[in-house]
Amino acid sequence: MTIRPASDRSLLVSFGDDISLESHRAVARLTRSLEGLRGILNLHPAFATVLIDFDPRLRDHEEVAGWVRERMEAPADGFAMERRTVEVPVSFGGEWGPDLDDVARHTGLSPEEVIQRFCAAEFEVYFVGFSTCFPYLGGLPAELATPRLGAPRKHVPEGSVAIGGGQAGVYPLASPGGWRLIGRTSLRLFDADSEPPPLLRMGDRAIFVAGARP
Amino acid sequence: MNRLRVLTPGLQTTVQDLGRFGWAHFGVSASGAADALALRAGNLLVGNAENAAGLEMTLVGGAFEFERNAVIALTGSDFGAGLPLWSAVEVKAGETVRCGPTRGGARAYLTVRGGVAAAKAMGSASVHVMTGVGGRPLRMGDVVPIGEEAMRKPRSGQVTPPEGEPGGLLRVTAAAQAEWFGDELYAGEYAVSEESNRMGLRLRGLAIPSPGGHMLTEGVPLGAIQVPPDGQPIVLFVEHQTTGGYPKPANVISADFWRLGQLRPRDGVRFERVTMERAVELLREQEKWLYRLV
Numbered sequence: 425m426t427i428r429p430a431s432d433r434s435l436l437v438s439f440g441d442d443i444s445l446e447s448h449r450a451v452a453r454l455t456r457s458l459e460g461l462r463g464i465l466n467l468h469p470a471f472a473t474v475l476i477d478f479d480p481r482l483r484d485h486e487e488v489a490g491w492v493r494e495r496m497e498a499p500a501d502g503f504a505m506e507r508r509t510v511e512v513p514v515s516f517g518g519e520w521g522p523d524l525d526d527v528a529r530h531t532g533l534s535p536e537e538v539i540q541r542f543c544a545a546e547f548e549v550y551f552v553g554f555s556t557c558f559p560y561l562g563g564l565p566a567e568l569a570t571p572r573l574g575a576p577r578k579h580v581p582e583g584s585v586a587i588g589g590g591q592a593g594v595y596p597l598a599s600p601g602g603w604r605l606i607g608r609t610s611l612r613l614f615d616a617d618s619e620p621p622p623l624l625r626m627g628d629r630a631i632f633v634a635g636a637r638p
Numbered sequence: 639m640n641r642l643r644v645l646t647p648g649l650q651t652t653v654q655d656l657g658r659f660g661w662a663h664f665g666v667s668a669s670g671a672a673d674a675l676a677l678r679a680g681n682l683l684v685g686n687a688e689n690a691a692g693l694e695m696t697l698v699g700g701a702f703e704f705e706r707n708a709v710i711a712l713t714g715s716d717f718g719a720g721l722p723l724w725s726a727v728e729v730k731a732g733e734t735v736r737c738g739p740t741r742g743g744a745r746a747y748l749t750v751r752g753g754v755a756a757a758k759a760m761g762s763a764s765v766h767v768m769t770g771v772g773g774r775p776l777r778m779g780d781v782v783p784i785g786e787e788a789m790r791k792p793r794s795g796q797v798t799p800p801e802g803e804p805g806g807l808l809r810v811t812a813a814a815q816a817e818w819f820g821d822e823l824y825a826g827e828y829a830v831s832e833e834s835n836r837m838g839l840r841l842r843g844l845a846i847p848s849p850g851g852h853m854l855t856e857g858v859p860l861g862a863i864q865v866p867p868d869g870q871p872i873v874l875f876v877e878h879q880t881t882g883g884y885p886k887p888a889n890v891i892s893a894d895f896w897r898l899g900q901l902r903p904r905d906g907v908r909f910e911r912v913t914m915e916r917a918v919e920l921l922r923e924q925e926k927w928l929y930r931l932v
Contacts, residue, residue: 430814431889432917434859441852455663466662468857468880475857475881477662480892480921485914553665553857553881556769560855560881572883575868578833588883591855596665597769600837602866602883616759616771622664 425496427489433480435488440472443562447472448550452626457495469551509629514585516607516634523604527587530570539634541565547592549628555599557614559624561592576602583609640706640784645734647776648700653754655691658762662880669766669877672836673745673899675800676714680749682931683711683726685790690753691763695746699737706731708784709751709792715742715900724799726792743900751792755785768837768877797931805905808897809912810888813862818849819887823909832903837877839901845869855883861890873898893920
């Protein structure tokens with residue numbers, strides 16, 4: 425574990441440089457243990473890191489770093505995540521997934537093979553971030569990894585299913601974004617009136633099913 | 639209850655408070671006033687709590703008619719309302735406060751004694767324009783309720799606003815991937831692009847060579863400067879994404895966030911490195927300035 429300042433009001437805690445279940449669990453554990461502390465404004469969990477925003481009028485880097493060490497040194501007994509399985513119907517390619525052909529070209533597979541392998545995979549929601557309720561999915565078959573776009577698109581439609589490097593995700597709302605769009609779902613991933621608002625949450629299992637029109 | 643009627647909305651006028659905190663782990667960034675210092679000062683001038691909601695105007699202001707007597711303050715940039723800025727001003731029932739195009743920076747704030755009583759979403763009245771969380775920009779004919787939650791008497795007299803013209807110098811501290819980069823960010827001037835908004839300020843200038851390191855998506859703080867492969871830096875702003883995969887050489891300091899809120903398209907900016915200790919010290923000085931208004 426490394427802890428370093430990211431700005432004058434935040435700390436970045438890192439559990440490694442790779443996507444792994446072990447760092448994912450550490451991220452989830454640290455995030456839970458820091459929720460609701462006075463002077464901590466926001467927690468940004470990611471694959472192997474947690475960014476902690478604090479109120480610089482109340483806290484400083486040393487103090488928050490002390491809390492992190494204390495919590496990660498405590499025994500992890502009894503920490504368990506809620507785990508649900510969510511099936512996501514997707515329409516692949518064409519206007520729904522304008523980058524499917526680019527992904528096929530990059531990976532050397534046919535578009536059909538890309539879809540087949542994507543749907544055969546079992547994804548885990550490593551964290552929710554980027555934009556409102558965007559689920560970051562671990563478990564993308566290595567051969568489907570495709571680099572992000574050189575410059576992000578200004579408009580990605582709601583429900584777009586995408587690959588960014590070795591990661592996968594679904595855009596819950598129309599937004600800018602730099603990932604490769606391979607399909608689209610009609611499922612609502614963000615509902616402000618739901619408690620909590622995201623359909624896919626940290627620790628959930630996600631499976632994609634081809635064919636349905638959005 | 640007093641109310642104000644939107645006669646003309648201006649270019650983009652939204653209800654803003656200091657933001658929606660505690661939701662970043664669901665991908666919801668804080669949003670809040672683009673120039674929080676101006677909003678806080680405006681609230682303190684009219685006797686509100688500093689985080690009361692007010693109206694944020696962008697580049698071109700609106701016209702607002704008050705049903706009853708009110709005490710307001712106009713802070714941030716001069717939008718040509720013909721009223722004293724940075725001071726509490728009485729407005730009579732039926733009067734209109736008419737703002738126009740900016741004569742300075744990008745944003746002006748209208749705060750009103752009692753606060754704007756807009757509905758809150760996830761704990762804040764702040765409109766997140768990109769996602770619609772918290773509502774939408776004001777339109778002609780909208781009626782905005784005014785609350786009754788003032789804490790103190792309005793402050794008499796005008797205050798001197800913080801120094802600074804639109805553009806100019808932004809001070810930064812090292813960010814998570816600072817050691818991946820050289821000095822290119824500090825070598826010249828960048829221009830704020832027309833595509834900038836509350837989510838991010840896209841800059842145009844000397845391209846920064848892509849460091850090409852292995853980078854996993856990670857949490858990003860307000861004011862982070864990220865460098866996508868095209869080398870043109872983006873400063874993440876109040877509606878920023880909560881995580882990002884582009885490397886970051888530097889982060890704008892908290893004491894200069896208000897300057898980001900005042901940047902207009904085509905303004906020029908330069909970056910200057912400061913230590914973490916200096917950044918914290920500059921923020922303390924700014925807070926001291928603000929609390930003299932209480």
